[in-house]
Amino acid sequence: MTAPMPISLQVNGERVDTHVLPRLNLADFLREHLHLTGTHVGCEHGVCGACTVRVNNEIVRACLMLAVQTHGASVQTIEGLSDSGEVADLQAAFRDRNALQCGYCTPGMLMAAQDLLRQQAEPDREQIREHLSGNYCRCTGYQAIVDAVETTARSRREHK
Amino acid sequence: MTTKPAHREILSVLDRPNSYIGKTVPRPNLDRLLQGRGLYVSDVELPRMAHVVFLRSPHAHARIIGIDASAANQSPGTIAVVTGKQLAAVITPWVGVLSHLKGLKSAPQSAIAIDRVCWQGEAVAAVVATSRAGAEDAAEHVTVEYQELEPVTDMRTALDPKIPVIHPVLGDNLAFERNHDAGHVDQAFAESDEVVETEFIFGRHTGVTLEPRAVVADWNAAEARLTIYQGTQAPHMVQNIAALHLGLQEQQVRVVCKDVGGSFGIKVHIYADEMATYALSKLLRRPIKFVADRVESFNTDIHARDHRCMGKIGVQHDGTIKAFEIDDLTGIGPYSMYPRTSAIEANQIVNLVGGPYVTKNYRARARVVLQNKNVMCQYRAVGHPIACSVTEGLVDLAAMKIGMDPVEIRRRNLIADDAYPCASPSGLRFEKLSHHASLDKLLGMMDYQRLRAEQAELRKANIHRGIGIATFIEVTNPSAAFYGVGGARISSQDGVAVRLDAQGSVICQTSITEQGQGSESLTAQIVGSVLGVSMELVRVILGDTDNTPYGGGTWASRGAGIGGEAALQAAKALRKNILDVAAAILQSTAAELDIVNNSVVDADDGTPRIELKELARIVYFRPDTLPPGIQPELMATRHFVPREYPFAFTNGVQASWLELDAQTGFIKLLKHWVVEDCGTIINAQLVDEQIRGGVVQGLGAALFEKCIYDERGQLTNANMADYLVPMAAEMPDIDVGHVVSPTAETELGAKGAGEAGTAGAAAAVVNAVNDALRPFGAVVTEIPLTPQVILTALARI
Numbered sequence: 001m002t003a004p005m006p007i008s009l010q011v012n013g014e015r016v017d018t019h020v021l022p023r024l025n026l027a028d029f030l031r032e033h034l035h036l037t038g039t040h041v042g043c044e045h046g047v048c049g050a051c052t053v054r055v056n057n058e059i060v061r062a063c064l065m066l067a068v069q070t071h072g073a074s075v076q077t078i079e080g081l082s083d084s085g086e087v088a089d090l091q092a093a094f095r096d097r098n099a100l101q102c103g104y105c106t107p108g109m110l111m112a113a114q115d116l117l118r119q120q121a122e123p124d125r126e127q128i129r130e131h132l133s134g135n136y137c138r139c140t141g142y143q144a145i146v147d148a149v150e151t152t153a154r155s156r157r158e159h160k
Numbered sequence: 161m162t163t164k165p166a167h168r169e170i171l172s173v174l175d176r177p178n179s180y181i182g183k184t185v186p187r188p189n190l191d192r193l194l195q196g197r198g199l200y201v202s203d204v205e206l207p208r209m210a211h212v213v214f215l216r217s218p219h220a221h222a223r224i225i226g227i228d229a230s231a232a233n234q235s236p237g238t239i240a241v242v243t244g245k246q247l248a249a250v251i252t253p254w255v256g257v258l259s260h261l262k263g264l265k266s267a268p269q270s271a272i273a274i275d276r277v278c279w280q281g282e283a284v285a286a287v288v289a290t291s292r293a294g295a296e297d298a299a300e301h302v303t304v305e306y307q308e309l310e311p312v313t314d315m316r317t318a319l320d321p322k323i324p325v326i327h328p329v330l331g332d333n334l335a336f337e338r339n340h341d342a343g344h345v346d347q348a349f350a351e352s353d354e355v356v357e358t359e360f361i362f363g364r365h366t367g368v369t370l371e372p373r374a375v376v377a378d379w380n381a382a383e384a385r386l387t388i389y390q391g392t393q394a395p396h397m398v399q400n401i402a403a404l405h406l407g408l409q410e411q412q413v414r415v416v417c418k419d420v421g422g423s424f425g426i427k428v429h430i431y432a433d434e435m436a437t438y439a440l441s442k443l444l445r446r447p448i449k450f451v452a453d454r455v456e457s458f459n460t461d462i463h464a465r466d467h468r469c470m471g472k473i474g475v476q477h478d479g480t481i482k483a484f485e486i487d488d489l490t491g492i493g494p495y496s497m498y499p500r501t502s503a504i505e506a507n508q509i510v511n512l513v514g515g516p517y518v519t520k521n522y523r524a525r526a527r528v529v530l531q532n533k534n535v536m537c538q539y540r541a542v543g544h545p546i547a548c549s550v551t552e553g554l555v556d557l558a559a560m561k562i563g564m565d566p567v568e569i570r571r572r573n574l575i576a577d578d579a580y581p582c583a584s585p586s587g588l589r590f591e592k593l594s595h596h597a598s599l600d601k602l603l604g605m606m607d608y609q610r611l612r613a614e615q616a617e618l619r620k621a622n623i624h625r626g627i628g629i630a631t632f633i634e635v636t637n638p639s640a641a642f643y644g645v646g647g648a649r650i651s652s653q654d655g656v657a658v659r660l661d662a663q664g665s666v667i668c669q670t671s672i673t674e675q676g677q678g679s680e681s682l683t684a685q686i687v688g689s690v691l692g693v694s695m696e697l698v699r700v701i702l703g704d705t706d707n708t709p710y711g712g713g714t715w716a717s718r719g720a721g722i723g724g725e726a727a728l729q730a731a732k733a734l735r736k737n738i739l740d741v742a743a744a745i746l747q748s749t750a751a752e753l754d755i756v757n758n759s760v761v762d763a764d765d766g767t768p769r770i771e772l773k774e775l776a777r778i779v780y781f782r783p784d785t786l787p788p789g790i791q792p793e794l795m796a797t798r799h800f801v802p803r804e805y806p807f808a809f810t811n812g813v814q815a816s817w818l819e820l821d822a823q824t825g826f827i828k829l830l831k832h833w834v835v836e837d838c839g840t841i842i843n844a845q846l847v848d849e850q851i852r853g854g855v856v857q858g859l860g861a862a863l864f865e866k867c868i869y870d871e872r873g874q875l876t877n878a879n880m881a882d883y884l885v886p887m888a889a890e891m892p893d894i895d896v897g898h899v900v901s902p903t904a905e906t907e908l909g910a911k912g913a914g915e916a917g918t919a920g921a922a923a924a925v926v927n928a929v930n931d932a933l934r935p936f937g938a939v940v941t942e943i944p945l946t947p948q949v950i951l952t953a954l955a956r957i
Contacts, residue, residue: 023293028293031203036196037196037199037200037202037203038195038196038197038198039196040200040202040370040371040421041202042370042371042372042421042454042880043454043879043880044453044454045454045879045880045881047879047880047881048370048880050370077196078195078196079195079196079197082194082195082196082197091191091194091195094190094194095186095187095190095191095194096186097845098186098187098678098845098846098849100190100193100194100676101675101676101677101678101849101853102193102369102370102371102419102420102421102422102423102675102676103190103192103193103194103198103419103421103676104200104369104370104371104419104421104422105370106193106194107196110194125893126889128888129888129889129891130888130889132888132889133887133888133889133890134887135888136368136370136880136885136887137370137888138367138368138369138370138422138424138853138857138885139422139676139853140849140852140853140856141849141852141853141854141855141856141886141891141894141917142856142886142887142888142891143852143891143893143894144849144852145888146888
């Protein structure tokens with residue numbers, strides 16, 4: 001089972017039909033084959049969360065999933081979430097609060113934060129910290145990120 | 161004729177209308193990073209680009225008997241397998257020494273090991289293929305025959321006569337030693353009411369930048385030019401070193417630095433594998449990409465802070481500190497790093513211990529030894545966390561000994577706020593610090609008395625909380641005294657070029673670099689404020705040796721203080737040029753005009769006279785309408801380097817509030833406070849976030865981070881699952897406050913802020929833990945404070 005295999009999937013709403021090696025992970029597939037470089041690779045062993053993407057509405061670590069496993073699936077990356085405007089308010093809150101420095105963790109952090117906000121309308125700071133605890137940020141010390149997520153949750157409640 | 165107010169030209173930019181200085185404004189271009197549209201080196205792809213994977217030594221110390229690449233060469237996609245000997249044809253070795261660190265010695269280091277490997281992880285061969293995966297496949301087919309040699313791993317025995325000398329040509333394993341003796345130390349200890357002496361132990365740790373080190377090197381043989389895409393903090397330094405060792409002129413090397421996924425000092429050095437990548441591009445005449453994987457990062461990114469330091473303090477019953485003495489030992493790996501050397505950290509510790517305090521009696525010895533582990537070098541807040549932990553640990557132990565509150569002993573010994581300028585016992589010159597004002601502010605923010613009462617109350621319920629205080633000083637804005645005087649071609653000056661473009665926007669090229677600190681923002685804020693131009697019209701270009709003035713880059717908390725002053729002076733010069741042209745167009749004088757909100761206005765009443773975009777249109781497209789003899793210069797360049805003080809010291813104080821579980825040894829951080837004084841604050845939010853991020857890196861060192869080596873020199877936790885760093889759930893909220901003592905050396909008055917958080921965080925935590933341990937009569941002086949360390953101190957294991 002080392003020959004390329006055919007896969008068909010939706011990536012950010014666009015249909016992709018291609019052949020990939022069975023060993024190719026989803027992060028490398030997105031970055032190298034589709035040139036969606038917003039999905040970052042930090043550890044390649046499922047710890048740092050920089051490669052977090054959404055597959056069939058669940059967030060996953062793209063370095064721990066094989067591209068062939070996404071056959072028939074719907075994958076969303078930071079590029080897709082940005083273009084659709086789904087996280088525009090969260091991104092604005094990150095910008096205003098300087099909740100990113102080098103920005104390398106940011107796409108994965110936004111994915112994880114949006115996942116929380118879709119599940120829970122009123123997360124407290126501890127719940128936010130807990131939900132983001134699979135995403136490394138080496139620059140900010142996390143407080144600004146927690147602030148930005150908290151602000152977004154509040155404003156979404158108020159604008160409902 | 162009305163007399164123009166003479167003060168206007170000397171009016172500080174801080175006071176101009178619509179100034180951005182001191183304001184919280186979002187950093188420009190953050191949307192790029194927020195939308196995943198950044199360009200990190202790992203994203204760079206070039207035509208004909210090949211990928212290199214380094215085969216690395218599994219042994220800490222071994223002779224290379226032979227390398228057989230025949231099978232690897234047959235692996236699909238393989239372009240070349242290159243050994244150290246082969247690569248030596250295009251790149252020369254280097255020795256990481258500087259002449260001002262007297263006696264520092266190291267051995268020649270090659271881009272790829274030749275004959276012998278000196279640490280686990282040193283590259284022994286480069287495998288180049290059409291893809292990274294293909295190169296990894298091929299690397300598995302390279303056979304290297306090793307003869308293992310005895311590794312030197314324990315720094316405590318590295319100098320024993322029976323221990324092997326790693327580089328026989330050096331004579332011994334002592335890379336560097338510094339001794340310092342000031343005042344009358346023996347007499348002071350003899351006169352002290354109490355003397356406390358203990359050993360402080362610090363875990364070797366590393367930066368863990370989320371984007372690993374990465375390089376794309378592109379040798380264009382037809383142009384005879386090498387373009388290096390690298391996430392570096394110091395592009396001109398990389399240019400110099402690459403040219404030097406590849407036999408090129410500096411103008412043949414261009415270094416381009418786009419987005420950088422974390423640096424913290426890890427990316428201010430030049431690593432052997434990066435040198436090898438430059439050389440491979442030249443050898444193979446095509447672009448070569450190297451991206452370290454995480455295991456490689458742990459094994460080859462510089463480590464830091466592996467120290468054992470004996471500390472001694474003498475104190476009177478009234479709290480007067482009589483003397484400090486330290487004896488520091490550190491192991492730096494098999495080579496001193498290049499080009500900044502690995503002696504700076506120990507040297508800083510000698511410089512900094514006792515620095516906030518009045519006593520002049522200070523003796524220090526620091527020894528730097530070679531060993532067969534990964535190299536150590538400068539990481540965020542170089543030496544400061546150790547100097548601060550030793551100093552503040554000793555002060556707390558002395559206070560405990562004489563039964564004095566930790567705040568009180570500091571009040572009695574910190575240098576008075578009106579005593580400046582003055583010097584430390586190690587000869588550091590302080591222009592203006594604010595220890596007492598900072599301490600007062602901190603105590604107010606944390607409500608010290610209330611916390612003490614709460615702590616006492618909770619102790620009755622068997623809940624053990626601790627309060628820890630740590631005062632610190634921090635080296636920022638380094639002059640040539642740091643590296644230049646030792647012969648390193650690492651610039652301490654920075655340059656900024658500013659020009660007004662044809663539509664009234666401003667292009668600003670600066671030699672400082674951006675890794676997320678906000679260099680771009682602070683530059684735009686300064687230029688916009690001085691010129692009277694909206695920040696969104698200021699475009700900042702950095703990180704490209706072809707397109708910026710020559711300069712040092714961003715490290716050692718220097719970007720705002722040095723690069724910011726250059727930006728201020730360049731913008732002032734451009735402003736004058738613009739007003740001269742405006743005066744000619746408007747038949748006025750420059751002194752009667754000002755620039756506000758993108759328009760030239762009457763200085764007196766703010767009446768708009770001409771928009772900058774109209775002025776620019778005339779200058780660029782209708783110069784024929786200007787009066788004869790006028791040649792506008794809508795571009796100005798200025799450089800700056802500190803000359804009066806070798807370093808602009810900052811100061812501050814941190815406090816930790818935590819809870820200790822005496823059964824499990826776990827520590828829960830509840831709150832952390834910082835007051836720091838970085839002089840003029842350009843953007844309060846950016847400063848605060850630098851402090852918070854720095855604190856959390858210090859907290860990682862205090863609680864979690866350690867590169868664990870076994871006795872054979874094997875790094876046993878070289879992955880993110882086993883090497884722990886702070887995560888969101890364990891970190892406390894951090895309150896940040898400021899005292900502002902601008903440096904008079906610049907018009908801007910800014911000192912650095914990037915490292916202050918890291919300098920004092922661990923010391924505050926250790927002091928808090930010892931405060932919590934007080935009822936048990938236990939003391940810890942080792943970090944990271946793992947449950948094992950705590951339970952051992954409690955004699956529970």
